[in-house]
Amino acid sequence: MDFAYDARTVELREKLLAFMDEHVYPAEAVAEEQRARLASPWDTPPVVEELKAEAKRQGLWNLFLPDAEYGAGLTNLQYAPLAEITGRSPQLAPTALNCAAPDTGNMELLAQFGDEAQKKQWLEPLLAGEIRSAFAMTEPEVASSDATNIETRIRRDGDEYVVDGRKWYISGAMNPGCKIFIVMGKTDPDGTDLRRQQSMILVPRDTPGVEVRRAMQVYGYEDHYHGGHAEVIFDGVRVPAANIVGEEGGGFAIAQARLGPGRIHHCMRLIGMAERAVELMCRRAVSRTAFGKTLAQQGVVQNWIADARVTIEQLRLLVLKTAWLMDTVGNRGAHTEIQAIKIATPRAVVDIIDKAVQAHGAGGVSQDFPLAELWAAARTLKLADGPDEVHQRSLARRELKKYL
Template sequence: MDFAFDARTEELRARLLAFMDEHVYPAEAVAEEQRAALASPWEVPPVVEELKTEARRRGLWNLFLPDERYGAGLTNLQYAPLAEITGRSPQLAPTALNCAAPDTGNMEVLAQFGTEEQRKRWLEPLLAAEIRSAFAMTEPDVASSDATNIETRIERDGDAYVITGRKWYISGALHPDCRVFIVMGKTDPEGADIRRQQSMVLVPRDTPGVEVRRAMRVYGYEDHYHGGHAEVVFDGVRVPADHLVGEEGGGFAIAQARLGPGRIHHCMRLIGMAERAIELMCRRAASRTAFGKPLATQGVVQEWIADSRVAVEQLRLLVLKTAWLMDTVGNRGAHTEIQAIKIATPRTVTEIIDKAVQLHGAGGVSQDFPLAELWAAARTLRLADGPDEVHRRSLARRELKRYA
C-alpha cells in the first residue's frame, strides 16, 4: 500500500488549500451576515454562488465522481485528501465544489443506474449545480437502520407508479433549488426475498401529492446551507413508469451501492473537521491565560492535544487504507474497512471536537466559533448511513464467521 500523494493530487491539494484560504474561510462570516438578511432561511446567501463560480474557474468541480464522463475521474485514494480539506468548512466548501451530500450520492446513482433520459433530465443539471436533489429513504414509523422495514409503497398502475408513504430527515428537501427526490419504497412487500422487495423511483419535487411538511432539527440546527432535513409525505403521488431507477426489486442493492462511497466521503470530511478542531484548540491554548499560566502549559490541555493528534493520524491511515481497497478490490472487498471507519471516525472526531469545546469554555458552545456546529454534525454521523450498532453487528458477524 502506497498512500503518498501523486502529482495530480498534490496539484489539486495546492489549488484547494489556496481556495480555502483566499475564499472559503473569509466567506464563512459573510454567509452568516447575508443569511440573516434573507427573506427565507432556506434562501442561499449570494456568497455561496460566488464560491461556486470561483471553484469552477479553478478547476475544483465534481471532484468526487470517479467516472471521467461526469466528474474529475479521481480514485478514492486521490479524492480522500481533498475531501478532508473541504471538511474544515463543511457548510460551505463541499457545496462550493459541488461535492455536497445528498447530491453526490444521487449523482452517483444516476451515473451508475440511470437511463440516458434520466441522466439528461436530472444528472446533467445536477453536475452543473443548476438544481439540487434529495434522497428519501428514512421513515419515522419504523426502525430505518434496517432498510427492509421501509413501509412506503410504490405500486404499479398501468404506465405509472403511485407512491404513498411518509419520510423524515430527508436532506436537501427544503432547498429552493431542489427539483427531484430519489424515493425508496416497496414494490413487492410480500416477496420471498426481503432484499428484493424495494425499488427506487425519481419523483419531481412539484408532483401533486408531494408535501414537504416541516424542517427537522439536528441538535437545534436546521442546516440551512444543505437545504435542511425535512419530513416529507407522499400522498398517492403518481409518476411515469420510466421514472423507475434500475429495475424493480433493485432498490436495496442500489442503496448499498450509494451508501458505500457516501460513508467514506463522510469519514474523509470528518478528519478535516477534527483537524480544524485541533487547530482551534492550539490557537486557544496559546492565547489564553488561566490562574496565572497560559492554557498551553496545563498538563491536561497538552494531553488533549497530543491524544487528538494521535487519534487523527490513526483515523487517516484507516481511511486511506479503505480508499485504497475500494480502488483495488471494489466496495464489496472493502466492506469490513468501510464499516470500521464508519464506526471509528464519527465517534473519535466527536470526542476531539468535544475537547476543543471544553477548552474554549462558553465560546465553544456559542455561534462565535464553529465548534458547536461541528460537534452536532459529527455526532449526527454516528446515526446517518447506518448507526454504529448496525455496523458493529455486521462486522462482528463477519469476524466470527471465520471461527464457525
C-alpha cells in the same frame, strides 16, 4: 499501498488549500450576514454562488465522481485528502465544489443506474450545479436502520407508479433548488425475498401529492447550508413508470451501492473537521490564561492536544487504506474497512471536538465559534448512513465466520 500523494493529488491539494484560504474561510462570516437578510432562511446566500463559480473556474468541480465522463475522474485515494480539506468548512466548501451530500450520492446513483433519459433530465443539471436533490429513505414509523422495514408503497398502475408514504430527515429537501427526490419504497411488500421488495423511483418535487411538511432540527440546528432535513409526505403521488431507477426490486442493492462511497466521503470530511477543531483548540490554548499559566501550559490540555493528533493520524491512515482497497478490489472487497471507518471516525471526532469545546469554555458552545455545530454534525454521523451498532453487528459476524 503507497502513502505518498501522486502529482495530480499534490496539484489539486495546493489549489484547494489556496481556495480555502482565499475564498472559503472569508466567506463564512459573509454567508451568515447575507443569510440574515434573505427572504427565506432556506435561500442560498449570494456568496455561495460566487464560490461555486470560482471553484468551476479553477477546475475544483465534481471532484468526488470517479467516472471521468461525468466528474474529475479521481480515484478514492486521490479524492480522500481533498475531501478532508473541505471538511474544515463543512457548511460551505463541499457545496462550493459541488461535492456535498446528498447530491454526491444521488449523482453517483444516477450515473451508475440511471437510463439515458434520467441522466439527461436530472444528472446533467446536478453535475452543473444548477439544481439540488434529495434521497428519501428514512421513515419515522419504523426502525430505518433495517431498510427492509420501509413502509412507503410504490404501486404500479398502468403506465404510472403511485407513491404513498411518510419520510423524515430527508437532507436537502428544504432548499428551494431541490427539484428531484429519489424515493425508496416497496413495490413488492409481500415478496419472499426481503431484499427484493424495495425499488427506487424519481419523484419531481413539484409533483401533485408531494408535501415538504417541515424542517427537522439536528441538536437544535436546521442546517440551512445543507438544505435542511425535512419531513416529506407522498400522498397518491403519480409519476411515469419510466421514473423507476434500474429495475423493480433493485432498490436495496442500489441503496447499498450508493451508501458505500457516501460513508467514506463522510469519514474523509470528518477528519478535516477534527483538524479544524485541533487548530482552534491550539490557538485558544496559547492565547488564554488560567491560574497564572496559559492553557497550553496546563497538562490536561496538552494531553487533549497530543491524543487528538495521535487519533487523527490513525484515522487518516485507516481511511486512506479503505480508499485504496475500494480502488483496487472494489467496494465489496473493502467492506470490512468501510464499516471500520464508519464506526471509528465519528466516535473519535466527536471526542476531539468535545475537547476543543471544553478548551473554549462558554465560547465553545456559542455561535461565535464553529465548534458546537461541528460537534452536532459529527455526532449525527454516528447515525447517518447506518448507526454504529448496525456496522458493529455486521463486522462482528464477518470476524466470527472465520472461527465457525
